[in-house]
Structures are given as C-alpha cells and as structure tokens.
Amino acid sequence: MAISSGSSSFAGKAATRVRLTEIFLSIQGEADSVGWPTVFVRLTGCPLRCSYCDTAYAFHGGEWFRIEAVLEKVASFDTRHVCVTGGEPLAQKGCLVLLQRLCDAGHQVSLETSGAMDVSTVDPRVVRVVDIKTPGSGEVARNRYENLALLRPEEQIKFVICNRADFEWACEQVRTRHLQERCMVLFSPSSGQVEAGELAQWILDARLPVRLQVQLHKYLWGDTPGR
Numbered sequence: 001m002a003i004s005s006g007s008s009s010f011a012g013k014a015a016t017r018v019r020l021t022e023i024f025l026s027i028q029g030e031a032d033s034v035g036w037p038t039v040f041v042r043l044t045g046c047p048l049r050c051s052y053c054d055t056a057y058a059f060h061g062g063e064w065f066r067i068e069a070v071l072e073k074v075a076s077f078d079t080r081h082v083c084v085t086g087g088e089p090l091a092q093k094g095c096l097v098l099l100q101r102l103c104d105a106g107h108q109v110s111l112e113t114s115g116a117m118d119v120s121t122v123d124p125r126v127v128r129v130v131d132i133k134t135p136g137s138g139e140v141a142r143n144r145y146e147n148l149a150l151l152r153p154e155e156q157i158k159f160v161i162c163n164r165a166d167f168e169w170a171c172e173q174v175r176t177r178h179l180q181e182r183c184m185v186l187f188s189p190s191s192g193q194v195e196a197g198e199l200a201q202w203i204l205d206a207r208l209p210v211r212l213q214v215q216l217h218k219y220l221w222g223d224t225p226g227r
C-alpha cells in the first residue's frame with residue numbers, strides 16, 4: 001500500500017488508527033452489492049479460526065495507519081463503494097470510526113463481519129453483512145445471535161456451507177429464526193467442499209427463500225490476495 005504509516009508505539013491508545021493488511025480496488029464478489037467496483041479495506045486480525053478461512057494472511061502482521069491516511073487512499077480510487085473487511089474488522093476499536101468517516105465522505109459502505117462481535121454500534125449508514133457460522137466452520141459457538149435482531153431489511157446474513165449437514169443446520173436456523181423475514185439470507189458454498197451447483201440444487205429442493213452466492217472474484221481471478 002502506498003500510504004504513510006504511523007508509529008505503532010501509540011497506535012492502540014486511541015481510535016484514530018487501524019491496523020491494515022491491504023487496500024485495493026476490485027469487483028465486489030459477494031453479497032447484495034456483487035459486481036460493483038469496490039475499494040476493499042482489509043483490517044488485520046481475527047479472533048476466530050474458521051476451517052475454510054481464505055484470508056488467514058490477514059491474521060497477523062499488517063501495519064498501523066492513521067484513519068485520515070486510509071481515507072485519502074480510499075479517495076484516490078475515485079470509487080463509490082467501499083467494503084471494510086478482514087480478518088474480523090470489528091475486533092479493532094478504530095473500525096467504528098473508520099466506518100463513520102467513510103460514510104461522512106459520501107461512500108456507500110458495507111461491512112463484512114463474522115457475527116461473533118457486537119454490531120450494534122456500527123454507523124447506521126453502513127450495510128452490515130453478518131455471518132452465521134455453521135458447525136462445519138468449527139466456530140459455531142462464537143455466533144452472537146443477538147446481532148440478528150438488529151439487522152435492517154437492506155442488510156444481509158451469510159452462511160458458508162461446508163457439507164450437507166451444514167446445509168440442514170442452516171435451513172433450520174432460517175426457519176426457526178424466521179431470518180428471511182428480517183433481511184436477505186445468503187448461502188455460499190465453501191470452496192473445495194461443496195460445489196455451487198450442488199448447493200443450488202439443495203436450495204431448490206428445499207424451496208428455501210435464500211439467495212445462492214458464489215464468490216465472483218474467484219471466478220474472475222482465482223484465490224489471489226488483493227483481487
């Protein structure tokens with residue numbers, strides 16, 4: 001990233017900085033804003049360890065940047081859509097300030113979060129895309145179900161499906177928690193574990209009111225960091 005970093009010695013003392021893995025311009029490959037040119041701001045660190053994680057390179061490392069510097073870098077892409085992701089972005093205090101400032105700057109902002117953190121303090125202009133971790137992820141115990149009642153109709157709940165048992169479990173969650181009445185529900189196949197066509201057929205057979213999601217960016221560029 002060609003933006004200036006700050007001193008890491010006091011970076012954790014105030015929510016004026018965030019630890020970043022990367023910022024890049026790509027095509028949004030997921031969720032309701034799929035296909036839009038989007039600036040991705042990937043914050044470093046995650047307290048979870050999902051079995052299928054494709055961003056483990058964001059668990060460690062990264063560099064501290066002033067939020068002002070992040071805003072300048074985002075602005076340089078001249079792109080309306082911005083997605084703050086991770087890792088788990090909400091694990092950093094500065095994330096909430098970053099989200100607010102991105103909205104203030106006029107961006108259409110989305111947040112990808114694991115569902116394990118409190119989403120109630122996120123700026124209401126941000127569209128939250130909240131995972132519900134399945135048993136196959138290995139992190140089902142981390143789900144913070146109280147987040148679900150906070151979601152608005154334009155926001156999204158996402159399940160990554162690792163196998164047929166995950167699918168059955170996710171169906172049960174959709175039905176018993178009436179998730180489709182709350183907001184859009186996305187089912188995504190775990191790469192290398194479930195074929196997209198297989199999951200599509202399961203959804204059709206179950207007559208489930210959920211939306212199949214494939215990771216468009218992987219079809220375009222493969223599993224390449226920064227794309």
Ligand code: SF4
Binds near residue numbers: 047048049052055087
């Ligand atoms: S929450 Fe996301 S970043 Fe964290 S381990 Fe799971 S898939 Fe990876």
